[in-house]
Structure formats: structure tokens, C-alpha cells
Amino acid sequence: xxxxxxxxxxxxxxxxxxxxxxxxxxxxxxxxxxxxxxxxxxxxxxxxxxxxxxxxxxxxxxxxxxxxxxxxxxxxxxxxxxxxxxxxxxxxxxxxxxxxxxxxxxxxxxxxxxxxxxxxxxxxxxxxxxxxxxxxxxxxxxxxxxxxxxxxxxxxxxxxxxxxxxxxxxxxxxxxxxxxxxxxxxxxxxxxxxxxxxxxxxxxxxxxxxxxxxxxxxxxxxxxxxxxxxxxxx
Amino acid sequence: xxxxxxxxxxxxxxxxxxxxxxxxxxxxxxxxxxxxxxxxxxxxxxxxxxxxxxxxxxxxxxxxxxxxxxxxxxxxxxxxxxxxxxxxxxxxxxxxxxxxxxxxxxxxxxxxxxxxxxxxxxxxxxxxxxxxxxxxxxxxxxxxxxxxxxxxxxxxxxxxxxxxxxxxxxxxxxxxxxxxxxxxxxxxxxxxxxxxxxxxxxxxxxxxxxxxxxxxxxxxxxxxxxxxxxxxxx
DNA sequence: GAGTGGTCTAGACCACAAC
DNA sequence: TTGTGGTCTAGACCACTCC
Numbered sequence: 001x002x003x004x005x006x007x008x009x010x011x012x013x014x015x016x017x018x019x020x021x022x023x024x025x026x027x028x029x030x031x032x033x034x035x036x037x038x039x040x041x042x043x044x045x046x047x048x049x050x051x052x053x054x055x056x057x058x059x060x061x062x063x064x065x066x067x068x069x070x071x072x073x074x075x076x077x078x079x080x081x082x083x084x085x086x087x088x089x090x091x092x093x094x095x096x097x098x099x100x101x102x103x104x105x106x107x108x109x110x111x112x113x114x115x116x117x118x119x120x121x122x123x124x125x126x127x128x129x130x131x132x133x134x135x136x137x138x139x140x141x142x143x144x145x146x147x148x149x150x151x152x153x154x155x156x157x158x159x160x161x162x163x164x165x166x167x168x169x170x171x172x173x174x175x176x177x178x179x180x181x182x183x184x185x186x187x188x189x190x191x192x193x194x195x196x197x198x199x200x201x202x203x204x205x206x207x208x209x210x211x212x213x214x215x216x217x218x219x220x221x222x223x224x225x226x227x228x229x230x231x232x233x234x
Numbered sequence: 235x236x237x238x239x240x241x242x243x244x245x246x247x248x249x250x251x252x253x254x255x256x257x258x259x260x261x262x263x264x265x266x267x268x269x270x271x272x273x274x275x276x277x278x279x280x281x282x283x284x285x286x287x288x289x290x291x292x293x294x295x296x297x298x299x300x301x302x303x304x305x306x307x308x309x310x311x312x313x314x315x316x317x318x319x320x321x322x323x324x325x326x327x328x329x330x331x332x333x334x335x336x337x338x339x340x341x342x343x344x345x346x347x348x349x350x351x352x353x354x355x356x357x358x359x360x361x362x363x364x365x366x367x368x369x370x371x372x373x374x375x376x377x378x379x380x381x382x383x384x385x386x387x388x389x390x391x392x393x394x395x396x397x398x399x400x401x402x403x404x405x406x407x408x409x410x411x412x413x414x415x416x417x418x419x420x421x422x423x424x425x426x427x428x429x430x431x432x433x434x435x436x437x438x439x440x441x442x443x444x445x446x447x448x449x450x451x452x453x454x455x456x457x458x459x460x461x462x463x464x465x466x467x468x
Numbered sequence: 469g470a471g472t473g474g475t476c477t478a479g480a481c482c483a484c485a486a487c
Numbered sequence: 488t489t490g491t492g493g494t495c496t497a498g499a500c501c502a503c504t505c506c
Contacts, residue, residue, distance in 0.1 A: 002474085002476090002501095003476070023444065028492080029491080039476060039478065040478080041478090042476060044492085044493080045475085045476090057405055057440075058493090059442065059444060059485080060485080061484035061491050061492065062486080062490095062491065062492080063485095063492080064492080065444055067406070070408075071410070169467075171293075172291055172301070172467060173464075173466075174288075174302065174465075175463040175465055176305070176461070176462050177311075177460070177461050177462075178456070178461065179413055179431045179433045179454070179456035181430075181431055196415075196431075197414065197430075197431025197432070197456070198413060199413045206291075208293065209293050209296065209504090210257065210301075220413070222412070222414070222415075222431070225412065225413075226410070226411070227412065228408070228409065228411075229411075230408055230409070231406060231408075232405065233405060262471080262472060263472075264472090273497065275495065275497090276496080292472095292473060293473075293503090294503050294504080295471080295473065295502070295503030295505075296472065296473075296504055297473080298472090
């Protein structure tokens, strides 16, 4: 891990460990330079990271302050899948229905930019967070990139498996979502009624070199799944 | 506007103007330094901005590439309210029900961190995007900060009015959302049926100095409102 | 090995806030 | 006026990709 990330991590840990409440002013930049023995630019970069994560806010001419922490029980919508989750981790698990190798449908093929005849892994699983049924996930992974999957792997975090075994890192993703009425099959999986509401999220994940490797649809349980985004305008 | 923002803007305009397709490689950093006559750090900062906006992606050791543009018909969920909207602007309008000065409820009071006896503007309006009914918005503004509002102002963009007249800039926001079933009153406003699905978003907006000034609830029309987030992991 | 983006530095100067 | 964060620079070196 590089210096600015180390510094950011330490400042964040300090804030959470001391349980600093919102609005609390941190040491100024010169102070932080002294404390962490790095250059001004490195401190500034670390602070900007924390600002983007919603941990602090900076006011020119005034100081650096602690931001309100996300309320408990809400999932961070920007890192719900494979993006940096850190301290405030929640316990998640899965019930796997199937792990099959199939020919992709036209839609999947397009989203994953598959060649003709290319095959994909199809994984269908129920996702739980802290033992509550959160959603039904249907994912397609390009076999070309993710050579092997099985039920055991898929019960845990697919993303960390991929990262460790294939040295594939997530670079970015496109996320499209809307509210829908449940069809009979999905309602049954989620233990809900037909026409009950749900959030349907379609997301394509790309490696850090820009290659799509995963297309997933998650249908979230409307009573159990709540989300949060801590935005900032900079 | 500062240099790195100028550079970012120009690069973005160039991409959209030339209609560069996804995966197209841009000039390298040294080339961009030459082209825009700024330092390396300024170019890097501009590129990181564009990366965060989902316009490009950078691959270490390889190059800078154009990212796929958001599909039409989807609202950018991260800048749906007052955050930097630029080129790809869509036409929005509002039907205003009322602009009242009221005593805030406990919930509103807490979210806006109001003093006792402080009053707020309550604005209720239907939001349209390209003449489609998108959602019902109920907003509360602290009168202490936004001294005056009327129907005419509220029919247009409240945020630009606030920025121009009170020199208040949005710093950040906390956004909490979930899927719900509509109650009778809201369903009626949205021209939908009771128990139809909807996305309910509660958002608190803070000034750049960290003071809350607006608490809004938007209930989105499940057929007309679709969203997009172009995420990235850096 | 050549070419690319990513990090880090020291230092100057600017913009804004608070007193 | 002083103190704060924000920008910008020139230059060094590191990490990764691709030939």
C-alpha cells in the first residue's frame, strides 16, 4: 500500500477509534505533515480520498472536520459489490442455487462483449446480510477470464477469489437500476408476493485494464434492503 | 475555474465532440502536457477527475482510454439534484403545489440541525424530466439560510437561485433510500395506484462549510425514473 | 528495454475564513 | 493580519505493460 493510502487509513482509524463526533476539527495540514512525516501533497491526497469516502469534509480557510457516519442498517450503495469495503464491515453470506457453464443470451453477450461461441459461468444465489434475505443475484462471468468456479467458491466472496487466483482487479463498473414489480418466480425466491416492489440493479464490472468480466442482476428485497450514499460535490 | 478543471473540461469536450467510441486510446500524459501547456501534476489531476466522472479509465503501463457513455434515458443518480451537471443535460421542469413557512417536524428538525423555534420553507412539487412525471419532491429549507423563496423561484432550479443569491455552495450530502409501496396520497400525485412500487430517497444537503440547509424526500415514479451510476474503484 | 501511468517531494503562491 | 486549505510547478523515481 502506498503512502497516501497508509496515511488515509491511519487518519480514518484514528477518527473511528476515538469516536470523534461530526463537526470535530482535526489537526491542520502542517500538523498532519509533522505527525506522519510525509510531504504536503501526500497529506492533501490522503485527505481528498477521505473526503470522497464521506469520512471528512474540508473547508478552505477554516479547517478539516469529521463528517457524520452512515447510519447503521444501510448498505453503502457504491461499494455493495466488490469495491473497497473496510472497517464497518457487515457479515454477508449466500445460498447458491447453481453454478453452470452456459451460452450467454444476447443481452449478457452484449454486456460482456463476448466473442461468438464464448461461454460464461452462470451463478444464481440468494444474498444475506446479517442473516436477513437481501436479494437474489444472477451473475455471468466470462469463462475466458474466470477459468474455474464451483459451489464452494461461490458461497464465499467471488471477487476476492478472482483477485487472489487470477490477479484480476476491479477497475470500474456501470450500474443501471430501477424499481419493478416482482414476477412470480423471483417473488418466490425472495419469499414475497407477486407484484410486490423491488429494486432491480444491473451492473457490468470491468477489470482495471478495461475488460468486462462480470454482468450481474440483483433484485433487492424491498423490506430488508436499504441503502446509503455519502456524496460530495468536489 | 482553475487550470485542472479547464483541462478536464476541454478533454471531455474533445471526447464528446469527436464522438470517440469506448476503448479509444487518448494521447499520453506527455502529449497532453504539450497540448495544454501545464505541468504533469495538473494533467494527472484533470485525468483523475474525468476518471471519477466515468469519462475515461487509465491503465498503468498502457494508456488512457475512453469509457462507455451512459445510456440515454437514465438519470445520473449521483448528480440528480444539485451536483455538477454539464454537457449531457436533460430538460427538467416542476409543478409547484405550495411554498410555505412552517415549524419543522421532529424528523426535519433533526436532519437540518435546527435550533428550537427555527422556521423552515416547505416546498412540495412534482418533477418532470423531458415532460415525463419523474417524482414527487418534498423539501425543507432553513429560513435562517435561505431567507426568501416564492413559487416562481421554485418552479426553476432552487439550487442555482441559492448559489447566485446567497453565495451558498453545496458541499456534500447524505442520501438514504429504499423501495416502498405507495400510500394513497402519493399515488394520487404520481398518477399511480395505491401499493404501486416506488423509490423513496431522503437526502440532506450541506453547504461547503458543513451546515445542513436542505432536507428533501423524493418519491420516484417506478415506470418513468431509471438511474445510472458509473462507478470506479480508485 | 522502451513506453506508459502512478507516486512523492519541496516549495511557491493563491483563495478564503476568522479575528 | 494571520491561519487555513487549494492549486500549481519541475523534477525524480516507481510500477506496470508490451514488444
